[in-house]
Amino acid sequence: MEILLTALPLALDPLTIGLVVLGALLGIIFGSIPGLTYSMALVLVLPITFKFDAVPAIGMLLGTYIGGMTGGSVSAILIGIPGTPSAAATVLDGYPLAKSGRAGLALGTAVVVSAFGGLFSLAVMIVSVDLVARLAIRFGPAEIFALVLFGMSTICGLAGKSLLRGLVAGTIGLLLMTVGMDELDGVPRMTFGTTSLLQGVHLLVAMVGLFAVPQVMNMLADYKSGGQALYRAKAVKTELPSFRQLRGNLSVMIRSALIGTGIGSIPGTGGPIAAFLAYDQARRFSPNKENFGKGELSGVVASETANNAVTGGAMIPLLSLGIPGDPATAIILGGLLIHGLAPGPMLFMENKVEVYTIYLAIGLAYIAVVLIQYFGIRLFVKILRVPPHILAVGILVVCVVGTFAIRNSFLDVYVMTGVGLMGYLLTRFRIPVTPIVLGLVLGETMEREFRTAMILSEGKFDIFYTSPMALFFFGLVIAVIAFQLVGARRERAKLNSNVQEKAHAEN
Amino acid sequence: MVYSTKTIRNVMLATGVALALSLGVTQPAAAEFPEKPVEMTVLFGGTAQTISQLLADLMSRNLPQPVVAVSRTGGGGAVGYAHVQSTAADGYNIVWNSNSVSTAHHKGNMPFNYEAFTPIARISIEVPALSVRADSGWSNLADMVEAVKASDKKLKVGISGNGSFTHLTSAALFDNLGIADKVTYVPYGKGKAPIELLAKRVDAAVQWPGQFISHQKSGELNILCVTSEQRIALLPNTPSCDEAGASGLDITMWRGLAAPKGTPAAIVEKLQNAAKAAAESGEFQEASKNIGFTIAYLPAGEFGKLIVSDDAKISSLMSELGLKK
Structure with a gap:
C-alpha cells in the first residue's frame, strides 16, 4: 500500500499522463493502418523517450504497445484487413458485422472488451506475477510444441465447409514460412542462392497481401461491373455494447482473458495464437455455432479480449525473468534497460516503486485507449463514406508503404503483391485464407520448438510423451479432430436423409 | 545488373571529380x-x-x-x-x-x-558469459569440468543458434577445457537460453551477462566465467575463463x-x-x-x-x- 502511494504521484504526473496518452494515440494510429505495426511505432518512440526520466518514458512505451494492440481491430472490422497479426481473428466476425451496418457496435465492443482483457491480465500480473512466471517456464520446447499443435487444430473450425481446403491453406502457410534463413542452424532455405531472400517471408507482409489484395481487387472489379463492393454506411453511430450483450458474453470474455494471459506469459507464443484459440473456444461452446464467421459478436469479443490480455501476460516474463516474448516486448525491454531498470527477479526487490508505476501506467493506458477509441469511432467510420473504388486505391497505397517500412525492403512489397495475387486465386477456388495466416503464425514456432525438443532429448521421442503438460495438449488436439470428424459425418448423414426425404416427397 | 549501375555511378563520379579537379x-x-x-x-x-x-x-x-x-x-x-x-x-x-x-x-x-x-x-x-544453476553445486569452472569428466552423461549447453557467436564462443571454451566431446549444444532462438537453464532443461548456458545478472543476484544462477582475457566492469567479481582454467581463451x-x-x-x-x-x-x-x-x-x-x-x-x-x- 505504501508503495502504491509512492508510485501514485509518479504515475499521475501530468508529463507521464501526457506521454501515455500520446503513446496510446500513436499506437492506435499505427495499429489501425494495415502494414504499420505497433512494433514500428515502438521503434520510433524509443529515441523520444531517451530524453525523459524512467517513469514517463516507460509509460509512453507501454501506451504505444497497448494502443497498438487495440488499434489493430479498427481496420479489421471496417475494411476486413487486420492492422496487426493479432487482429486476424477479429476479421472473421468483425467485418461481416460491419457489412451488415453494425460497424459502430463491433468497434465499440472491441474497445470495451480490449480494456477488459488488458485490465484482467494486469490484475493477474499484480496478484501473481511470480507464480505465473514459475508456471510459464515449465513450458519447454516439447510443451510449447504441443500447445502450438493445438493452435493448429483450430484450422478445423476455420476451414468452413471443406476441411480439405482448410488443410491446403494451412499447408501453404507452413511452406511460405520456411523461406529464408533457418533460425537454429543458420542455413538458407528456398532462397535460390540469393541474399535478399534470406530475410524470408515476413508474417505481416504476407498477411497484408492475403487480406488486402483480394479485397482491393474485388472492390475494383465490382466498380467496373456497377455493383457496390463495400456496404453503404448510413449514419454509423458509436454504439457501445449494451449491458445485456456484455453479460451474455461474460463467460467468453473470462475464458478468452485467461487464454490470452496464459499464452502471453509463455515466451515465444504471442497475440495471434491467443486470439485464434480464444475464437475457436468461443465458437465451440456457443449455442449459435453456425453464426460464427457471419457476424457473431462473440467472435469479436473472444479475439479482442484475448489479444489484449496478452499484453499483461507478456509483461510477466519480461519483468520477472527479463525474457521478451515477442519483438514488441523486446523493444520495451530495451527501453527499460536504457532507463536503468533491469528486468529480472531483482527488479521486484530493488525497484518496487517503478514496478508499481508500470502497473499504474498500464491501467492509465487502457483508460486513454477507451476514451480515444470511443471518440475516434465517429471519425474512423467516415472512411466508409469514401467511394469503394477510391478507397481501394488508398488501401493499396497504404499497404505498399507499410510493407516497405517494416524492414525497409522493396522485396517485401513484391512478396506482398505476389502472396496477395495467390490469395485472390485461392479465394476464387473457395480456399479460405485465414488458415494460411495460422500456418504462417504458428509454423515457425512449431518447427523451432520441435527441433529444439529433439536436440534436447538427443533424438528420442519420449520427451513428448513423458511430459504431462504436453500430453494434455496432444489430448486436446485429438479431441478437436475427433469432434470434427464425428460432426462432419453427422452433417453428411443429415444432408443425405434430407435429400432422400425430398426425393421421396417428389415421388 | 546492380553492379552495372554502380559501375556507371562510379564512372560518373570519377568523371565529375576529374572535371572538378581540372577546373581547379x-x-x-x-x-x-x-x-x-x-x-x-x-x-x-x-x-x-x-x-x-x-x-x-x-x-x-x-x-x-x-x-x-x-x-x-x-x-x-x-x-x-x-x-x-x-x-x-x-x-x-x-x-x-x-x-x-x-x-x-x-x-x-x-x-x-x-x-x-x-x-x-x-x-x-x-563478452559472453558461462552460467550454471546455483543448485548444481558448481561454484567455479573447475567444479563443472571435473563433474562433466566424471559423468557419463553429456553436458547440455544452451546457445543462441548453431553458428551464432555464442556457439562459436562455447565451442572454443569447451575445446580449450578438453571436454568438447562431452557437450551437446541446444540452440534456442531469441535469447531463451537463460530460462531454459532456470527450468533445468539445460545444464549450462553461454549468453550475454545482462541476461544472467539479475538471476545471479537472486541466488538462482552462478556465472562461472566471462570469455574475454580480462574481467569486465559489469562483473568485477567474476573471473575470466582464462583465469578460471581455460588458459589463453580470449573471445569478445x-x-x-x-x-x-x-x-x-x-x-x-x-x-x-x-x-x-x-x-x-x-x-x-x-x-x-x-x-x-x-x-x-x-x-x-x-x-x-x-x-x-x-x-x-x-x-x-x-x-x-x-x-x-
Whole structure:
C-alpha cells in the first residue's frame, strides 16, 4: 500500500499522463493502418523517450504497445484487413458485422472488451506475477510444441465447409514460412542462392497481401461491373455494447482473458495464437455455432479480449525473468534497460516503486485507449463514406508503404503483391485464407520448438510423451479432430436423409 | 545488373571529380559532408538495436545532419550488409556492424567479406558469459569440468543458434577445457537460453551477462566465467575463463561502424569523430552500465586491423566446427 502511494504521484504526473496518452494515440494510429505495426511505432518512440526520466518514458512505451494492440481491430472490422497479426481473428466476425451496418457496435465492443482483457491480465500480473512466471517456464520446447499443435487444430473450425481446403491453406502457410534463413542452424532455405531472400517471408507482409489484395481487387472489379463492393454506411453511430450483450458474453470474455494471459506469459507464443484459440473456444461452446464467421459478436469479443490480455501476460516474463516474448516486448525491454531498470527477479526487490508505476501506467493506458477509441469511432467510420473504388486505391497505397517500412525492403512489397495475387486465386477456388495466416503464425514456432525438443532429448521421442503438460495438449488436439470428424459425418448423414426425404416427397 | 549501375555511378563520379579537379575547384562535397541525413543500417533487433538508436541520436548532435538508425534484419546480418555494400561509397550509408560480418561470410550466406567495407570506428564490445544453476553445486569452472569428466552423461549447453557467436564462443571454451566431446549444444532462438537453464532443461548456458545478472543476484544462477582475457566492469567479481582454467581463451564480440569500400578518407574521419564524441558522452556511458556492454572506442585504422585478425580467428574456428562453407 505504501508503495502504491509512492508510485501514485509518479504515475499521475501530468508529463507521464501526457506521454501515455500520446503513446496510446500513436499506437492506435499505427495499429489501425494495415502494414504499420505497433512494433514500428515502438521503434520510433524509443529515441523520444531517451530524453525523459524512467517513469514517463516507460509509460509512453507501454501506451504505444497497448494502443497498438487495440488499434489493430479498427481496420479489421471496417475494411476486413487486420492492422496487426493479432487482429486476424477479429476479421472473421468483425467485418461481416460491419457489412451488415453494425460497424459502430463491433468497434465499440472491441474497445470495451480490449480494456477488459488488458485490465484482467494486469490484475493477474499484480496478484501473481511470480507464480505465473514459475508456471510459464515449465513450458519447454516439447510443451510449447504441443500447445502450438493445438493452435493448429483450430484450422478445423476455420476451414468452413471443406476441411480439405482448410488443410491446403494451412499447408501453404507452413511452406511460405520456411523461406529464408533457418533460425537454429543458420542455413538458407528456398532462397535460390540469393541474399535478399534470406530475410524470408515476413508474417505481416504476407498477411497484408492475403487480406488486402483480394479485397482491393474485388472492390475494383465490382466498380467496373456497377455493383457496390463495400456496404453503404448510413449514419454509423458509436454504439457501445449494451449491458445485456456484455453479460451474455461474460463467460467468453473470462475464458478468452485467461487464454490470452496464459499464452502471453509463455515466451515465444504471442497475440495471434491467443486470439485464434480464444475464437475457436468461443465458437465451440456457443449455442449459435453456425453464426460464427457471419457476424457473431462473440467472435469479436473472444479475439479482442484475448489479444489484449496478452499484453499483461507478456509483461510477466519480461519483468520477472527479463525474457521478451515477442519483438514488441523486446523493444520495451530495451527501453527499460536504457532507463536503468533491469528486468529480472531483482527488479521486484530493488525497484518496487517503478514496478508499481508500470502497473499504474498500464491501467492509465487502457483508460486513454477507451476514451480515444470511443471518440475516434465517429471519425474512423467516415472512411466508409469514401467511394469503394477510391478507397481501394488508398488501401493499396497504404499497404505498399507499410510493407516497405517494416524492414525497409522493396522485396517485401513484391512478396506482398505476389502472396496477395495467390490469395485472390485461392479465394476464387473457395480456399479460405485465414488458415494460411495460422500456418504462417504458428509454423515457425512449431518447427523451432520441435527441433529444439529433439536436440534436447538427443533424438528420442519420449520427451513428448513423458511430459504431462504436453500430453494434455496432444489430448486436446485429438479431441478437436475427433469432434470434427464425428460432426462432419453427422452433417453428411443429415444432408443425405434430407435429400432422400425430398426425393421421396417428389415421388 | 546492380553492379552495372554502380559501375556507371562510379564512372560518373570519377568523371565529375576529374572535371572538378581540372577546373581547379576545391572539393566542396567532402568539405560539406553531410548535406543530408546519414542512414545507419541496423542488422539485428534487441540490444543491438537499442544501442544503435542511442548512438545515432548522440552522433546527430555532433553533425549538421541527423544520423538515422534504419533496421534491415535477416540472414544473420547478410541482408543489411548486402544493402550497404551495394550503396554509393559517399558516407550516407553506414552499417552498425559486428563480428557477424565474418560469421555470415564464412557460413556461405554472403558472397563478399569484410573487405567490402571501410572501417569507421569500433564503439563497444560485449563478452559472453558461462552460467550454471546455483543448485548444481558448481561454484567455479573447475567444479563443472571435473563433474562433466566424471559423468557419463553429456553436458547440455544452451546457445543462441548453431553458428551464432555464442556457439562459436562455447565451442572454443569447451575445446580449450578438453571436454568438447562431452557437450551437446541446444540452440534456442531469441535469447531463451537463460530460462531454459532456470527450468533445468539445460545444464549450462553461454549468453550475454545482462541476461544472467539479475538471476545471479537472486541466488538462482552462478556465472562461472566471462570469455574475454580480462574481467569486465559489469562483473568485477567474476573471473575470466582464462583465469578460471581455460588458459589463453580470449573471445569478445565487437560492434562498430563501417561504410562501403572506397568511401573518401575525409568523410570517414568526420564520421569517426562524431562516433568518438558519442561514445565518450556521459549518456552513452550511463547506457553502457544499464544495458550491459563495454564502451571500447577504436579509431578506423586500429579497428581495421582488429577486423582482419578476428576474421582469421573466426574462420579457423568455424572450419574446426565444420560450419565453414
